[in-house]
Amino acid sequence: xxxxxxxxxxDLAEKLARQIAREAQTGRDYHFMEFxxxxxxxxFRYGVQDLxxxxxxxxxxxxxxxxxxxxxxxxxxxxxxxKHGVILATYGDMMRVPGTKQRSLIRAxxxxxxxxxxxxxxxxxxxARANPDRQVVFFAIGFETTTPPTAVAILQAEAxxxxxxxxxxxxxxxxxxxxxxxxxxEVRDLGTVNIDGFLGPSHVSSVIGSQPYEFFAREFxxxxxxxxxxxxxxxxxxxxxxxxxxxxxxxxxxxxTRVVTRDGNLKAQTLVSDVFELRESFEWRGLxxxxxxxxxxxxxYAAFDAxxxxxxxxxxxxxxxxxxxxxxxxGAKKPTDCKLFGTVCTxxxxxxxxxxxxxxxxxxxxxxxxxxxxxAKRERxxx
Amino acid sequence: xxxxxxxxxxxxxxxDMTHGGGGRAMADLIRDLFHRHLGNSFLxxxxxxxxxxxxxxxxxxxxxxxxxxxxxxxxxxxxxLSVHGTLNDVAMAGARPxxxxxxxxxxxxxxxxxxxxxxxxxxxxxxxxxxxVVTGDTKVVEKGKGDGVFITxxxxxxxxxxxxxxxxxxxxxxxxxxxxxxxxxxxxxLSKRENLEFETEIRSDTAALHTLVAAMVEAxxxxxxxxxxxxxxxxxxxxxxxxxxRVGMRLKEAAIPVKPDVRAACELLGLDPLHIxxxxxxxxxxxxxxxxxxxxVMHGHENGVDAAIxxxxxxxxxxxxxxxxxxxxxxxxxxxxxxxxxxIC
Numbered sequence: 001x002x003x004x005x006x007x008x009x010x011d012l013a014e015k016l017a018r019q020i021a022r023e024a025q026t027g028r029d030y031h032f033m034e035f036x037x038x039x040x041x042x043x044f045r046y047g048v049q050d051l052x053x054x055x056x057x058x059x060x061x062x063x064x065x066x067x068x069x070x071x072x073x074x075x076x077x078x079x080x081x082x083k084h085g086v087i088l089a090t091y092g093d094m095m096r097v098p099g100t101k102q103r104s105l106i107r108a109x110x111x112x113x114x115x116x117x118x119x120x121x122x123x124x125x126x127x128a129r130a131n132p133d134r135q136v137v138f139f140a141i142g143f144e145t146t147t148p149p150t151a152v153a154i155l156q157a158e159a160x161x162x163x164x165x166x167x168x169x170x171x172x173x174x175x176x177x178x179x180x181x182x183x184x185x186e187v188r189d190l191g192t193v194n195i196d197g198f199l200g201p202s203h204v205s206s207v208i209g210s211q212p213y214e215f216f217a218r219e220f221x222x223x224x225x226x227x228x229x230x231x232x233x234x235x236x237x238x239x240x241x242x243x244x245x246x247x248x249x250x251x252x253x254x255x256x257t258r259v260v261t262r263d264g265n266l267k268a269q270t271l272v273s274d275v276f277e278l279r280e281s282f283e284w285r286g287l288x289x290x291x292x293x294x295x296x297x298x299x300x301y302a303a304f305d306a307x308x309x310x311x312x313x314x315x316x317x318x319x320x321x322x323x324x325x326x327x328x329x330x331g332a333k334k335p336t337d338c339k340l341f342g343t344v345c346t347x348x349x350x351x352x353x354x355x356x357x358x359x360x361x362x363x364x365x366x367x368x369x370x371x372x373x374x375x376a377k378r379e380r381x382x383x
Numbered sequence: 384x385x386x387x388x389x390x391x392x393x394x395x396x397x398x399d400m401t402h403g404g405g406g407r408a409m410a411d412l413i414r415d416l417f418h419r420h421l422g423n424s425f426l427x428x429x430x431x432x433x434x435x436x437x438x439x440x441x442x443x444x445x446x447x448x449x450x451x452x453x454x455x456x457x458x459x460x461x462x463x464l465s466v467h468g469t470l471n472d473v474a475m476a477g478a479r480p481x482x483x484x485x486x487x488x489x490x491x492x493x494x495x496x497x498x499x500x501x502x503x504x505x506x507x508x509x510x511x512x513x514x515x516v517v518t519g520d521t522k523v524v525e526k527g528k529g530d531g532v533f534i535t536x537x538x539x540x541x542x543x544x545x546x547x548x549x550x551x552x553x554x555x556x557x558x559x560x561x562x563x564x565x566x567x568x569x570x571x572x573l574s575k576r577e578n579l580e581f582e583t584e585i586r587s588d589t590a591a592l593h594t595l596v597a598a599m600v601e602a603x604x605x606x607x608x609x610x611x612x613x614x615x616x617x618x619x620x621x622x623x624x625x626x627x628x629r630v631g632m633r634l635k636e637a638a639i640p641v642k643p644d645v646r647a648a649c650e651l652l653g654l655d656p657l658h659i660x661x662x663x664x665x666x667x668x669x670x671x672x673x674x675x676x677x678x679x680v681m682h683g684h685e686n687g688v689d690a691a692i693x694x695x696x697x698x699x700x701x702x703x704x705x706x707x708x709x710x711x712x713x714x715x716x717x718x719x720x721x722x723x724x725x726x727i728c
Contacts, residue, residue: 001647010711017711047712096720231710347720358653368714371703 007230008046016235017051023242030056031194032241033331035178036201037064037359038229044368046231056238059195060364062177062286062329063204065142066093066357070283072317073170074099077139080168081105081113084310087131089124090139092117097353100317121153128157128165137306138167145203147171147295148268151275154297154304168306169297172282174204175212176293182220184287186332193331197241199234200226202256209264213252221250228256275301285319285353286329325352328361335362336373342366398493403523416499417519420506425482425517433517435482440541445472448535452726454501457571458586459662461534462504467591467662468613468728469538470512474593475609475665477548477600478540483509485519485536490529501532512591514538540593545604552607553628557696558674560667562595562681563588563689564640565617569659570648572727581651585644590663595686599667602680608668611661613728615719618657620666621704622718631699634706634716638693658719660727668696 024030034040040060043049049058062068078099081088088105095106095117109115114134118124121138128136140150150167157165178198186193200213205226213224223244227237237255244251254260275298282294297305319325323345324338335341335354345351347363354360365373401408418426425433449465459467466483473480485505489498509516516536542548567588574583592611600606608628612620617639625632641649641656649656663686669677674692681687694706704716 001643001650004647004650008710010709013711045708045714046710047708047714048710050712051710347717350720367717371701371705371713371715 004230007228007232009232012232013051013235016232016239020056020235020239020242021053023239023246024053024056025246026055028055029194030196030242030245031059032057032197032199032238033059033061033181033195034199034227034234035061035063035174036199036204036229037067037357037361037364038202039199039227039234040361040364041359041368042229042231042234044364048231048234051235052238056242059193059331060328060334060361061181061331062284063143063174063201064329064354064357064359064361065146065172066097067325067329067353067360068172068177068284068286069097069141069170069353070285070317071099071319072283072315075103075315075317076312077168078103078105078108078113079312079315080137080306080310081115082108082111084135086135086137086310087114087116087127088137088139089116089118089127091141093357094139094141096350097356098320098350100315102320121149125153125156125162125165128162132164134164135309136165138165139170140167141170143172143174143201143204144207144272147272147276148207148265151271154275154301155271157304158301163303166304166306166309167297169276169295171276171295172284173293173295174201174208175215176290177284177287178213178216180287180290180293181330182216182222184330186330195222195331196245197223197225199237199241200224200252202226202228202233202259205256205260205264207265207268209262210252210254210260211262211264217250217252223250224252226252226254226256226260228259274298286326320351323352325354325362328354335365338362342370342373396495398489398491398495398498398523400491400523400525402489403521409521413521416495416502417521420499420502421509421516421519423515423517425515426519431518433482435517438481438541440543443473443476443478443540443542444537445469446535446537447472448533449728450530450533450726451572451728452530453572453575454497454531456575456587458567459589460501460504461532462501463508464589464662464728465534465536466505466508466512467589469536470514470591470593471611471662471665473538473540474591474596475548475611476540476542477546477596477606477609478542479597480512480514480538480540480593482539483514483516483536485516485534487519487521488529488533489521489523490531491523491526493531498532508591512593543600546600546606548606548609550608550624550627553624553630553668553696554607555630555696555698556671557607557668558671558692559621559632559634559694559696560669560674560677560681561617561639561691561693562592562665562667562687563663564642564645565612565661565664566641566645566649566656566659568662569616569727570645573652574648581648583644583648585642585648588661588663590686592663592665592686595665595681595684598680598684599677603669603673603677605673606667606669606677609665611665613660613662616656616658616660617666618655618704618716619718621716624666624668625702625704628696629702631697631702632694632704633697634694634704636706636709638691640689640691657716662728671695
């Protein structure tokens, strides 16, 4: 397949693997956080770890939109569908995420709530047009990549006078999350999480550009390489990070030049700032309350804000007990450190969001990588 | 109503509650549509049950409900699919299918012309396979209680002595063969789904595999395992076998045939071809020494032209299906959690 196979070629992968092995200095370790769940999955799906020398480690970051949504907001969405009688339009990934007491959208739907899986915001608008006597709420989640389509949907709804459409906005921002990870006690004080550099987001960066990361590189002296989602992109970016570390540089470099520019997509940025404004603070699963890390709908478009249209109740939301998603999202633990992993918690019966999402670290470990644990277990317990 | 009116009534009319009521309308429908197209000496006996000659050998029986949406798709429709699906289930026991039975659940308001298209397609598939539909049933449900038409088919066949297809016979170091390209059916269905339509030439691979199986079993009667990777795709089927046989599997991604346009569609939609349904492919597990001979037989059959050896059975107490990726790494090939594409067959 053209423009895809080139980025998955085995001979190039082997060549890059040899190069990384040559340049990674023995006697030290390299810990690189891949921020995005998309990278985590590429690493596991293609077996990239197998091609790395033993001293290059991946630390999985919080860049999975489904994973970082706090239980409270999911409970709110369930309430919208169950108590307010709306048609809730949601991306498929959200359906199976367990809320408080394991209540998920898919359970709510089985019990009679009208919840529909959509592929794009345009589908949500279509549902609203087809059901003029019903309220239709789009459950908007995601980082900067999914925000512009939500902005467009709101503008279209306004232009067409679509009064039964609103958005439950949960859009969050990447740079504030990276900053928060770098400020966390595990990284700064306790030193339990080593991060020598970042594989920077690919699709997010196509919207916001590479410029927003320059601050981290400078302030925290951490190199950032913006990396595409194909496995060769990941390997090339690792090589670039290894070189920066070896040379004592901390710069923003762009491996994903075929898509990402320094300034990003200005038209998308304008659309987003027309429709949304910063929230003073927002709760993230795993990271806690992060200041200026999420967006809300501006007053000018308040008519399309589900949080203003419906009286969503205060509630006591709770994570599943002993689920380690929060620590995993900070890079402080690996999925296999969680007591629930692979025992009570599997993709068929997820206890936390990281096991549900196609971008979650637990799902990647379980779905593609669990033979490594089997092998490790065999080594620990001699037959 | 006179006989001359009947074809036009079929072409124009639609199913109503009288068609399932047991009265004259139902009798007319059965005669003008089902008997007319599916007719054979057994069906024409006109009894509620068909009287069939017994054959030597062990009897094999399988049943399968078909609820596919849309009813008509590139490369086939629910009619031929309901014949192929059950014939294949019977054939995967190493059996020669002999008879089919069909049950129809029709929704009030369903166009009779569409029903006729479906029955004609069933009849064609059954004739091509040389397996008659010997008995059937029709019920009608109110509008909104069904989705056009659901078809359940049941198949009978016989399996010769000496042929023992069973996961219990799967052993480490045996070879895993696949009869052709994967994911064609699921992607063809997907391309016609509402709110997901895309332009493509991809057609469903729906086909009856019993003649391929007959040729394989004749060449190598000791074949250990046969199964058609339908719902859940190659990944689910291999995991099922691995679990019941208590073995692992080691695949080579580069050896698994996928058509380029199917791969492109999967890439676009974020799907893994390993998880997507097939309706005209089979997986075969046999002793390593028989693999090349079987492969030759498969290559010589129209349903096995792209057949390939895709991996081997391994000792593995976790029963994992693992794959060497085209990229050079390793990964698990897992079952899919939940339903990726509902109502695919």
